[in-house]
Amino acid sequence: MKPLAKYVFVTGGVVSGLGKxxxxxxxxxxxxxxxVAVTLQKIDPYLNVDAGTINPYEHGExxxxxxxxxxxxxxxxxxxxxxxxxxxANYLTTGQVYWSVIQRERRGDYLGRTVQxxxxxxxxxxxxxxxxxxxxxxxxVVVEVxxxxxxxxxxxxxxxxxxxxxxxxxxxVAVVHLAYVPILSTTGELKTKPTQHSVKELRAAGIQxxxxxARCPVPLPENLRRKIALFCDVPVEHVIEDRDLPSIYxxxxxxxxxxxxxxxxxxxxxxHKDSDLRAWHDFVRRLxxxxxxxxxxxxxxxxxxxxxxLSIVEALRHAGAALGMQVEIQWVPAERxxxxxxxxxxxxxxxxxxxxxxxxxxxxxxxxxxxxxxxKIPFFGICLGMQVAAIAFARHVLGRKNANSTEFDAHTRDxxxxxxxxxxxxxxxxxxxxxxAYPAELTPGTRVHAAxxxxxxxxxxxxxxxxxxxxxxxxxxxxxxxxxxxPDGRLVEALELREHPWYVAVQFxxxxxxxxxxxxxxxxxxxxxxxxx
Numbered sequence: 453m454k455p456l457a458k459y460v461f462v463t464g465g466v467v468s469g470l471g472k473x474x475x476x477x478x479x480x481x482x483x484x485x486x487x488v489a490v491t492l493q494k495i496d497p498y499l500n501v502d503a504g505t506i507n508p509y510e511h512g513e514x515x516x517x518x519x520x521x522x523x524x525x526x527x528x529x530x531x532x533x534x535x536x537x538x539x540x541a542n543y544l545t546t547g548q549v550y551w552s553v554i555q556r557e558r559r560g561d562y563l564g565r566t567v568q569x570x571x572x573x574x575x576x577x578x579x580x581x582x583x584x585x586x587x588x589x590x591x592x593v594v595v596e597v598x599x600x601x602x603x604x605x606x607x608x609x610x611x612x613x614x615x616x617x618x619x620x621x622x623x624x625v626a627v628v629h630l631a632y633v634p635i636l637s638t639t640g641e642l643k644t645k646p647t648q649h650s651v652k653e654l655r656a657a658g659i660q661x662x663x664x665x666a667r668c669p670v671p672l673p674e675n676l677r678r679k680i681a682l683f684c685d686v687p688v689e690h691v692i693e694d695r696d697l698p699s700i701y702x703x704x705x706x707x708x709x710x711x712x713x714x715x716x717x718x719x720x721x722x723x724h725k726d727s728d729l730r731a732w733h734d735f736v737r738r739l740x741x742x743x744x745x746x747x748x749x750x751x752x753x754x755x756x757x758x759x760x761x762l763s764i765v766e767a768l769r770h771a772g773a774a775l776g777m778q779v780e781i782q783w784v785p786a787e788r789x790x791x792x793x794x795x796x797x798x799x800x801x802x803x804x805x806x807x808x809x810x811x812x813x814x815x816x817x818x819x820x821x822x823x824x825x826x827x828k829i830p831f832f833g834i835c836l837g838m839q840v841a842a843i844a845f846a847r848h849v850l851g852r853k854n855a856n857s858t859e860f861d862a863h864t865r866d867x868x869x870x871x872x873x874x875x876x877x878x879x880x881x882x883x884x885x886x887x888x889a890y891p892a893e894l895t896p897g898t899r900v901h902a903a904x905x906x907x908x909x910x911x912x913x914x915x916x917x918x919x920x921x922x923x924x925x926x927x928x929x930x931x932x933x934x935x936x937x938x939p940d941g942r943l944v945e946a947l948e949l950r951e952h953p954w955y956v957a958v959q960f961x962x963x964x965x966x967x968x969x970x971x972x973x974x975x976x977x978x979x980x981x982x983x984x985x
Contacts, residue, residue: 465650473526476894477533512759520888592694744777767966786813807835833957
């Protein structure tokens with residue numbers, strides 16, 4: 453029997469940033485709650501091969517999958533809402549598509565034919581969409597098309613979708629179009645004309661949407677719902693309200709109240725179970741009604757852009773909800789710490805230094821790590837956060853005043869953080885770091901071991917520089933002990949202070965594996981320590 457293969461395409465119109473990623477993730481959450489085998493795929497139409505070399509100011513954080521792919525932050529939303537690990541098959545860029553087509557042309561695979569956008573590029577796109585189903589064993593793939601309908605770089609993807617609608621049975625393909633219904637500040641009116649124009653753009657590409665999701669700041673009146681249906685040629689029950697909500701985690705519940713999942717399943721002619729969202733309801737209730745409170749300072753380079761640390765924010769929320777406490781994040785620019793010192797960190801119960809690259813603000817991060825050590829404030833260092841903690845300890849406890857990372861001082865006399873020999877040979881930047889999930893052996897009796905309750909873990913990495921083992925003996929003697937090693941013993945994966953309430957620094961990124969219904973154990977342990985400090 454031929455396995456099911458259903459495709460749901462999510463497009464966006466009017467403006468970018470409407471929340472296609474959250475909508476796609478929410479659809480995945482709702483379908484999974486009804487027993488449907490679903491996976492999600494993100495299309496980014498830019499020419500980058502992956503998100504690894506893109507500035508955070510343009511796309512927010514770089515999310516890393518278990519299999520080592522650097523993606524945009526929407527893949528993080530997908531994993532959190534689906535509670536599944538995704539990988540290479542779930543992320544598609546124009547750079548990947550053209551790279552593959554050009555390689556095939558160079559090999560002669562096209563047998564001398566002229567290589568064109570249609571059919572060669574569109575066939576490559578369709579093949580990669582099918583691969584998402586095959587690689588995950590799913591029966592439905594929800595594909596988010598990045599950008600806005602009308603963007604020139606998105607046209608090959610719309611053409612591929614148009615072809616698939618023609619090639620497959622009607623019940624195997626559905627198109628969901630997310631559009632904006634703004635409210636005029638002068639009259640307080642909701643206006644549907646932008647939605648109508650974005651649907652017109654979609655039709656110009658040969659695609660008629662099956663559903664229109666109306667993003668709006670206030671409830672959508674019935675008369676406007678009917679107007680959108682009439683002018684955009686969809687059934688009125690297929691106009692779905694997507695109202696602004698306090699939390700992204702409320703979106704699946706709101707869409708379920710709209711009956712969106714049932715309507716979509718009927719459109720796809722799919723059988724399903726009764727929906728079970730009880731655990732999700734409970735999580736949202738705890739997220740909104742937690743009575744405890746803790747304030748955490750996040751000391752970073754891009755703190756004015758919260759999306760640069762999105763997975764850390766969400767991991768703190770997940771753990772806070774599980775512990776019944778609201779987590780207030782105090783965003784502290786590292787350069788401010790350099791200037792103001794203790795004043796910049798006043799009134800916090802915990803300090804977290806996240807990952808990052810580049811020299812700007814490093815001394816502020818080093819100062820914050822040492823301040824947490826001296827003042828016995830719970831400290832959580834992640835990736836670069838572990839490296840600055842090691843630099844601070846070497847300088848202020850071991851007396852090595854010039855200790856540094858060779859990333860910031862290539863000629864430092866005490867390179868407590870350095871490149872591995874194999875990394876020193878690498879010239880290209882894209883996709884060449886230590887990326888994806890790597891195993892680690894935990895040291896019994898440490899706080900890290902107690903948090904996980906396991907002898908061995910696998911966590912995701914994104915970095916080039918490592919702790920220099922030449923300094924390990926001095927660190928251990930002074931009380932900064934390894935809490936985790938790579939299985940071969942070559943790499944220190946975590947350090948923690950022996951004489952401190954909670955001072956843990958890890959080389960990996962635990963935030964990437966935190967989920968709403970499965971908070972990460974290190975974030976739980978950190979917040980417990982903060983609440984009792």
